[in-house]
Each structure stands twice: as C-alpha cells, then as structure tokens.
Amino acid sequence: AAEAAQADAHQPAITRDGFRILVGANASTPAEATAARALGADLIGLVRTEFLFLGRESAPDVDEQESAYLDLADAFGGERITLRTLDVGGDKPLGYLPMPLEANPFLGVRGLRLGLLRTELLTDQLRAIVRTAHQTPVSVMFPMVSTLDELLAARSLLDQVLATEGTPPGLLVGIMVEVPAAALKAASFAPHVDFFSIGTNDLTQYTLAAERGNEAVAALGDPFDPAVLHLIRATCNGAAGQAEVAVCGEFAADPRAVSLLLGLGVTELSVTSRRVPETKQRVRSASLAQSRTTAEQALLRATSEEVRGLPGVTASHDR
C-alpha cells in the first residue's frame, strides 16, 4: 500500500464520488519544502514562521524575511505556500521582546494577540509577506484569533501594507481556528476571510482545557472528542461556501480522521510531509456521501472511544 501511495503521490486526491480534496504539507524550512514537493503535496498549508524569529538577538528585518519566504517558495517549486504570522508568546519567549511573565501563558499574550500589541513587528512581517506574494502564490493567516475585532485589526494592518505595496493578485487571507470562540463565530468571520485553517492541536487543548504537552492530561486532550468535532462542524457550517476550511493540526494526519473531517465539511488537509502520500490515498478510498453519514453519527456520540469505534472511522474500514 505504501508503494501504491508513493506512485500516486503527485496525482490529485479525489474521493470515490469525485470531490477534489487538497492535501498540503506543513513545512517551515527549504529542506522541508523540498521534501514536501517530492512527496506530492498540493500546497504548503502551514509555514510556522517562528523558526525565523526564535533563538536570535533581534527580529529579522523585512528583506531577510522576504528572502527566507522566497527561498521556501522556490524549494517548493513555486506552488502556493501558506505563511502564518508569528505565533510566539508566553510559552515561546523572544529575548528581544520582553514580555511580562504570565501564570497561564497559553491563555495569555500569544499569536495574533502579541502581533496586535507589537504592531511594528506584525507590520514588518506583513510587508515581507506581501512582497513575497507579488512574486509567488501566497496565502497568509493569523494565529490564535478569538474575536472579530482582532481579525479586523489584523486586516486593517494588512490593508495599510497593501496600500503602499499594492495588492498581489493571488493573495489569500485566512485565520487559524484554534479557539472555540472562533469556531462558534465562523459565520461572522467568513465575510472577511478567504479561508479558515483549523489548528486542532490548540483547538483540542482549549476545548478540553487540557494543556498540550502535559502528559498528566494527555488522555483528555483527544481530538476525537465529540466536542472538538462539533466545533469543526460549526466552523464548516459558518464558512458555508463563503470560505474554504482546512485542517492543519496533527489530527489531519491521523488516517482514522480523514473521512470524518471530509464528512464534517473540510476540503483541505495539511499534514507533515511524510504523511502526504497516505493521506491522499485515504481521501481516494473515501466517499464524501459515506463520510457525511459517518460524521453525522460521530456528532451523536458521547465519547471519543465511541467515535473511534464507528465503522467509517476505524483505519482498516475502507482499505
């Protein structure tokens, strides 16, 4: 099966009933982008730009960022890359950006919250992203959005940059859905974005109030929990044809999750590169109609165990 997946890696992933699903890769360095290309990724669905900002004395300037983003796009053969703006904060501090110590960094100033406090940092990054987007297809997305005001503030910074740099033809703008509040308000956000990308790592953490990486609560932080599935569904319902919905958290790379996610209304998956060929195969073996039935059943279940036990979810089901 692995050889078959590899052989078809560069073919599109189309369900048995004819729906095209984009399968992207999460990649943050040119080496990872090269690997993603070799493994058949349709796009890079998540670039964690933190790598450029961490472990140094000062923030990279606009030129340095632009050239790093272009290197990444080149390594990916000029296909679309999705640049997420800086997602650091309490748990990932930057030496040159002193922030007050927080008792609960995951509930504190991280992601877009930090960008909107230090707008010079976010504006520089948006300028570099827009300049990159004039040369190669780019999507930009904002992490850790909770309110419409945050999204509008970020869009207004972007609009100011576009006013001086010009609007690149292929630029798409989206937000990460990582906070339950954002999932529930997707309909209010949809007119202001081209796409949503669900970050199931954080969405699960915030839904179950179980810190990611804390072994003691790892069993609680289960993306198969029906509450997480309801929030994914809420996002897709809110987007309702106005905006595409992707999933870029690790859940997307779980073979048991693929059909479930399609059934909930997700049309793009972005996974770690080495999972791209199998994820495409998984899409090809699914039918959207059956996936929808599976998803409906999952939403009626009470526990993650019960969801995993559904015939359409078990990995071996449609192999």
Ligand code: PEP
């Ligand atoms: C997520 O939260 O699911 C995500 C993709 O972002 P990160 O893992 O970088 O927080």
Ligand code: MG
């Ligand atoms: Mg996240």
